[in-house]
Amino acid sequence: MFNQEYGLIFIAGMGQVRKLIFIPLFVAILVCQMAAYASAYRTEHVVVVLIDGVRYTESLGDTTGIYCPRLTALAEYAVVHDSAFNDSITTTRYGIPGTWMGRFHVLQDTVYQGNNVEFSRWPTFWEYARHDLALPQNKAIYITPDYGSGTWLPSFYPGYGPAYWPRFVQPAISDDNNQVDFDSARVVLERDHPVVSYIYLPDTDHAGHSGIWADYIAEIRQADSLTNELWNIIQNDTVMADKTTMLVTNDHGRHDDAHGGFQGHGDSCLGCRHVMMFAIGPDFKRGVRLGAPRASIRDIARTAGELLGFSAPLSAGRVMSELFAPPCDYIPGDVNGNGWVNGIDVTFFVAYLKGIGSPPPDSCDIGQGRFYVAADANGDCSVNGIDVLYMVNYFKGGPEILHCPDYSPGR
Numbered sequence: 039m040f041n042q043e044y045g046l047i048f049i050a051g052m053g054q055v056r057k058l059i060f061i062p063l064f065v066a067i068l069v070c071q072m073a074a075y076a077s078a079y080r081t082e083h084v085v086v087v088l089i090d091g092v093r094y095t096e097s098l099g100d101t102t103g104i105y106c107p108r109l110t111a112l113a114e115y116a117v118v119h120d121s122a123f124n125d126s127i128t129t130t131r132y133g134i135p136g137t138w139m140g141r142f143h144v145l146q147d148t149v150y151q152g153n154n155v156e157f158s159r160w161p162t163f164w165e166y167a168r169h170d171l172a173l174p175q176n177k178a179i180y181i182t183p184d185y186g187s188g189t190w191l192p193s194f195y196p197g198y199g200p201a202y203w204p205r206f207v208q209p210a211i212s213d214d215n216n217q218v219d220f221d222s223a224r225v226v227l228e229r230d231h232p233v234v235s236y237i238y239l240p241d242t243d244h245a246g247h248s249g250i251w252a253d254y255i256a257e258i259r260q261a262d263s264l265t266n267e268l269w270n271i272i273q274n275d276t277v278m279a280d281k282t283t284m285l286v287t288n289d290h291g292r293h294d295d296a297h298g299g300f301q302g303h304g305d306s307c308l309g310c311r312h313v314m315m316f317a318i319g320p321d322f323k324r325g326v327r328l329g330a331p332r333a334s335i336r337d338i339a340r341t342a343g344e345l346l347g348f349s350a351p352l353s354a355g356r357v358m359s360e361l362f363a364p365p366c367d368y369i370p371g372d373v374n375g376n377g378w379v380n381g382i383d384v385t386f387f388v389a390y391l392k393g394i395g396s397p398p399p400d401s402c403d404i405g406q407g408r409f410y411v412a413a414d415a416n417g418d419c420s421v422n423g424i425d426v427l428y429m430v431n432y433f434k435g436g437p438e439i440l441h442c443p444d445y446s447p448g449r
């Protein structure tokens with residue numbers, strides 16, 4: 039029989055010995071599916087960029103991109119969450135530790151190493167990551183200007199604490215903190231390939247407080263440019279490219295014009311609450327803007343944990359699952375989606391290409407449109423008659439069936 043013959047060759051093609059054909063069919067299917075589901079998220083590095091105090095109307099809320107042209111353009115490959123907020127007190131000292139801890143809490147005071155310091159009440163995402171993933175310190179990075187003993191610290195929480203703190207990378211305070219933070223980030227990313235990084239760009243907020251609109255806008259443009267360049271650095275790095283997720287957000291916005299305008303912030307007006315949530319990475323949707331569900335800057339910790347495999351048990355946030363591309367539930371070569379790669383798939387495929395059969399099921403639309411991923415047997419990210427020839431050759435003992443690298447099978 040035509041189909042049985044292909045079935046036999048398929049098993050041999052998987053590198054099994056011939057006697058495996060006597061294994062009951064359901065076991066063979068199970069083995070196939072286990073192989074297809076073995077891979078986890080592709081993200082191996084998470085970079086959080088915190089741009090201090092930019093109002094949404096001057097960031098991604100302006101879809102013409104006159105203030106943030108780079109991120110607006112990069113959004114074609116990212117997911118922009120239009121409903122993200124600081125739901126607590128809209129000041130830096132609540133917002134920033136809130137992103138670290140995945141919950142909001144006032145900073146605590148203590149004396150540490152002879153200095154009066156302020157620290158996080160609850161464990162931070164660096165501590166969670168280092169604790170669960172056994173990361174050395176240079177794999178968890180905090181880049182911030184050197185505020186000396188005024189630098190806010192992670193937690194002393196039992197079971198976490200200083201043994202799990204990040205490496206602090208702190209260039210001297212200057213009149214261009216964003217640039218020197220960026221310069222430090224470039225060095226650290228390219229040298230250490232950290233697993234979790236947090237890069238703090240403070241100058242936008244300071245310029246906003248000046249009340250000089252042109253200065254505020256100039257700092258936003260610079261932060262926009264530097265953030266885009268960070269992504270270019272990541273994508274040009276042999277270790278981090280295509281394995282890194284970058285989240286860009288703010289600790290708070292600024293007053294809308296009915297509540298005092300861009301010069302200040304700190305109350306509950308929409309301008310102060312609404313922040314950007316720009317998310318780009320191999321596991322996220324692309325070219326998508328989301329209006330729901332409501333997200334918070336405290337959701338970053340658990341979202342990073344989901345991607346990297348650490349838990350943030352004391353976070354009050356959630357995984358922003360709406361950012362994630364639907365899992366690619368397919369087996370390369372299983373054109374008809376029945377869980378089994380054999381000659382029926384070729385028949386199905388040919389019928390579809392001739393226009394007399396139904397299209398293959400596709401489960402991997404990550405915002406780039408319809409793509410029959412399981413049928414892309416030669417892995418060139420397009421589906422056509424060459425794939426049919428490739429599959430036929432495979433069944434004759436030719437090379438393994440491939441898949442488009444943009445769509446990993448299974449999750």
Ligand SMILES: [Zn+2]
Nearest residue numbers: 090091130289
């Ligand atoms: Zn701030």
Ligand SMILES: [Zn+2]
Nearest residue numbers: 293305307310
């Ligand atoms: Zn306000």
